[in-house]
Amino acid sequence: MLGLGDMASSPDAAAELWKQKHGEDVFEDWFTRCEEYEPSAMGYGVTLLDGTLTRLRFRKTSDHPQGYQAEWRVANRNFPLPESLQLQPAIERVMKYFSKPHQVIELDADAQAWQLSYQGALNVQSHILRERGDVELGARLGAAPWHCGVLAGLLAVFELFVGVHPTDMTLKVSRHHLQRAFQILKLVHKLKDIALGEAGSDPEAVRGGYAREALGARSCAVSFPRFANFTQVEAGMSQASGAEAAAGQNEEDMIISVCQCFNIPLSWAKLQFGARVVWIGWSFNLRSHSFHLPYEKLEKLGTMLSTLLKGEFTTRHELEIVAGYLQWVFQMHKLLKPWLSCLYDDMRRPVATSYSVEPSQRIEFISCISDDLLIQRQLPGAALPLGGRLLSVKHQALRSKADLRRVGISPKRIWLRITNPASSKRRLSHQSKVFLRYWQQWAQMPFFSRPLAMPPRWLPDAFAADACASGNKIGIGGFIKMGDAPAVWFSEVFSLRSLQKLISDLPSVAQEAITCWETLAQMGLVLLLASCFPGGRLKICVPSWCDNTGAESTSNKLFCTSLPLAFFAQKLSLLSWHTGISLDVHHVAGFENTIADHLSRWMEGEELPSGFSLDDRFRLSWEMLWHFKPDVRIWPESHGLLWQPQSFAFS
């Protein structure tokens, strides 16, 4: 055995090498617990004398005195052909059928009509060409019906040859044979043109137009009518008749043949034919022009999230994996990315642990703390984590080093809460849990399918939203104006105190979070738009006249990590995902903004801008804005429902 070296000369030698490399015990241990192959059916990698890599495995056998047989990995391409592919029976089938001379291959009634139609069309074309003086092409088309008929007959014989056609039935040429023959002839003539004609000398023609045209002649004819009535295709596909399936197969064969002819590289591992293909990780349906996340990925997401949500603590690494995966999943709607901000926050917030120092070490301890409350030096006797952040001392939260003075002195040990940046332990915040639970539910829901192409953009004449904040009150207002119809508008006032109970990290003065309220106003506008176009999965681009640069950047990129704005950006993006309305905020000052500004400051009973009426007011509740609770009401109120409607809201 060339190049294999001594160890391949016998199983004993191979086993010897294995023992030398991995030790006698390991070998015996592996060998005793092995089932059929050791270490596995795949074997293990071995480098031969000449540096060649191969694989070696041991097979348990009682034939050999050692009890095992060494097997090398060698490619075996000498496998038996299945019965259906044997040449001998195929030839016999044809010979038997044509054993008697003068066998006639007939066209069935359908095929005869088709052949006549081909003849007619081709003869007309031939005549026109001859009149124009193109005798050569005219002659080709003149002979084409004959070629087509002969080739169709041969295709029928080929079916007999490969065993598709029953031997005890007379051969009949069907219209499918004719159609295939026609397409093949067309392809062959195109190929001939490329190979011999002017096109052959032009490499671009081979790579581009001609080859595509030759292909398109077949594939377009088949795929276009199918696409036109794609809604019926789903049911029809599974019941496709044998002939249609054969035509589809034929089409695929042709595409492959042409690619091979022109050395167009094909990745066989990724080659897929059909209306549904999985590509770049997504499942595409080219008939309904939609895409969705493949089932395996949905399942992976579901499992991933339920494991994460099961326990109280998690690890930084686990969070990174989940966030990374969601980053990928959110390709489907980039506005969803702000959702991830809370996960990243959790990632960089290690869990705090308690430490204690002796009261006598108090002064020394203070010198270990930097101005921004980081442990910058080791304190003898206390294993304080270097680089950790001091959160509180004696249960008193600290904001700066100066706050340490407020902590009273007592003879007892001083207890500290410090976060350790080296720790990988993490706890999910409330926001993250809500966020992850949403996606966990989403992963368990039936397939969503999203269109590949968005519906055309639609723009109302004018619309805007604005917010104002003064003291404890927050006002939002906005409107849509379409043609001559009266403007639809909203105007609501919320108190900061009531919002502080629901959203953490809000400042004590409403004016400081004006960007948040601007974003909230945009959410109101999206809801208003969605209410005007209920049920429609519209793609509406909203050039909003917004006079705050903070909200502008937020709504455009919809990604930020600073609190509390991140909460609002999250909600806005989810609302956009829900309603299918995407926001595109431009910084354009204009009169619309003065109206929106007016509406945001409007109080019940005050005068409305001209063209606005109380009847067209759209009421927005906090439930609708923040929890996306649908505004479904029963009217008149005395009526009841016979079933309990399923409620849907995020909290």
Place this chain on the structure above:
DNA sequence: CTGAAAAGGAACTAGTGCTT
């Protein structure tokens, strides 16, 4: 984190020229 593409390498095949 993802998938695609590029790169790299092993195994194999076909063809060629030479010798026996």
Place this chain on the structure above:
DNA sequence: AAGCACTAGTTCCTTTTCAG
């Protein structure tokens, strides 16, 4: 004609790199 050595090319597979 058969066998051998060599080369060029193909196929299959894995690893690395790249881009989003």
